[in-house]
Amino acid sequence: MVMKVADFVEKYAVERKNTDSVKWDGMKSGFGSNDLLPMWVADTEFKAPEAVMxxxxxxxxxxxxxxxxxxxxxxxxxxxxxxxxxxxxxxxxxxxxxxxxxxxxxxxxxxxxxxxxxxxxxxxxxxxxxxxxxxxxxxxxxxxxxxxxxxxxxxxxxxxxxxxxxxxxxxxxxxxxxxxxxxxxxxxxxxxxxxxxxxxxxxxxxxxxxxxxxxxxxxxxxxxxxxxxxxxxxxxxxxxxxxxxxxxxxxxxxxxxxxxxxxxxxxxxxxxxxxxxxxxxxxxxxxxxxxGADWLNGMIELIEYNFNYLKRQFAKEVPEIKITELEGTYLAWVDMRKVVDSKKLHQLIQHKAKIAVDYGEIFGTAGNGFIRLNLATTPENVEKAVNAILMALKN
Ligand SMILES: Cc1ncc(COP(=O)(O)O)c(C=O)c1O
The missing domain is CATH 3.40.640.10 (Type I PLP-dependent aspartate aminotransferase-like (Major domain))
Structure with missing residues (x-):
């Protein structure tokens, strides 16, 4: 991990499980279990800038x-x-x-x-x-x-x-x-x-x-x-x-x-x-x-770092997974259509990889077969998610 990203994570990353977080503690209703790695709701695992606190x-x-x-x-x-x-x-x-x-x-x-x-x-x-x-x-x-x-x-x-x-x-x-x-x-x-x-x-x-x-x-x-x-x-x-x-x-x-x-x-x-x-x-x-400008610069570097990691790993291991280039937001749009039948996508992501994601179809039928991954989290979580998806595909 590059130093600046490591510093940002060290300084601001915070445990959100058991803090009444929708993302971490609210998976049961939509995904059947809270025992998944949450990559869904668009918020982050980071404290706000010190000035805000x-x-x-x-x-x-x-x-x-x-x-x-x-x-x-x-x-x-x-x-x-x-x-x-x-x-x-x-x-x-x-x-x-x-x-x-x-x-x-x-x-x-x-x-x-x-x-x-x-x-x-x-x-x-x-x-x-x-x-x-x-x-x-x-x-x-x-x-x-x-x-x-x-x-x-x-x-x-x-x-x-x-x-x-x-x-x-x-x-x-x-x-x-x-x-x-x-x-x-x-x-x-x-x-x-x-x-x-x-x-x-x-x-x-x-x-x-x-x-x-x-x-x-x-x-x-x-x-x-x-x-x-x-x-x-x-x-x-x-x-x-x-x-x-x-x-x-x-x-x-x-x-x-x-x-x-x-x-x-x-x-x-x-x-x-x-x-x-x-x-x-x-x-x-x-x-x-x-x-908050410096904090935001740190956040953007982290997003780029996580996105580049995701892109690199998938390109190396399963190049058929197509990742849309990220210009803005912290949400990666991932086309899984070439590697898994859309009907089996939920089974693969939720039950095998044990990740909570937003499935493409909620964004309209043009999203069928895609997943949206929230990258505003620690590199460790992104690594876990990527590895879990790769493992699930191999098995
Ligand atoms: C495009 C867009 N608009 C609005 C929102 C939610 O905004 P709010 O919580 O202020 O209603 C989101 C959250 O993910 C979003 O992505």
Missing amino acids: YALKKRIEHGAYGYSLTPDSYYEAYFEWQQERYGTELHKEWIRFGAGVVQSISALVNILTLQDDAVMVLQPVYHPFMHVIENNSRRLVVSNLKNNQGHYEMDFEDIRTKIKKEHVKLLINCSPHNPVGRVWKKEELEQLLEICREEQVLVISDEIHHDLIVGNNKFISALSIKDGFYRDNIIMLDAASKTFNLAALQNSHVVIPNPQIRERYDEYIEKLCLPSGNLIGKVAAEAAYRE
Whole structure:
């Protein structure tokens, strides 16, 4: 293990079993046993940056946790992070707070569409997008990404054709993309947003993974494409939660540049009395934005290290397993179709290798025969998972 990665692991890795972790202690309902190596839920086995823990302790010690405002310092820290790292320009009046990104997607689907309206997703994609659309009695319209030897691209022709044919009103895009690990290029986002503008389709851009960018890939927010030309058509969602392992602290951003949409959003939130973020979550996020950059660099090196290990081992031992190149997120997308019949995949992974993974089919039928492995864990766990899969294939 390279030194920097070893240092990161030494400093931040933490035992999560028996800490009421969904990932470690919640496998029984979905996988039948908690006695598996969890490579599923998208959170990590690492403590947040010291600055986050310090800020939380300080706030906790104050002792009074009454109704709280969002301080100006929070906006400053968030805006500086976005501007300096990605060149994303934000304004205070655009920002609303939600507990989680999925909660906000559900609210927005209700606000921006009516029952039976068509909502498009690009599959395979993060499964709660589909659940939210269907649970709210909207019509799910799918455009499959094109899988070109493991490299995924948007199928613009199909997207436009289906938008017209199905009268799509809203598109939910995942950027960077879970599970296929793409960091969409400026030109790709521009083409997608142009189609949506021309066809009058609103866009929810879920950018929760935007800090987790590997290699030379560059993240650009949908809000920045063509200097903000499309932003009245976009609602951008993000949070510090995925980046810094803060998911249980329930604080995320809903960024709405369009004043008319903002008004409708505010009315809806008021009607349902929905939560708008959380004091502790805000304290943690502000500290992370101010002082978490070095920690994040360490995290990204660890992800790259784990991904390279996975790729190398599979290439050496079973080259028929195809790994999609990781551009962003910490989720490896692994094509098992050449080595195991999809009907036997669960048996192999769960019962023989004893690993809990997210199976590709939950992301849409285009994911059949794939598994998604969460690499934001120790190299030791990744090594165990890889060896267990290889052993299971040999037997
Ligand atoms: C693309 C994407 N959006 C949203 C979420 C979940 O966000 P939240 O916990 O804030 O609802 C995840 C978690 O894996 C995700 O991958």
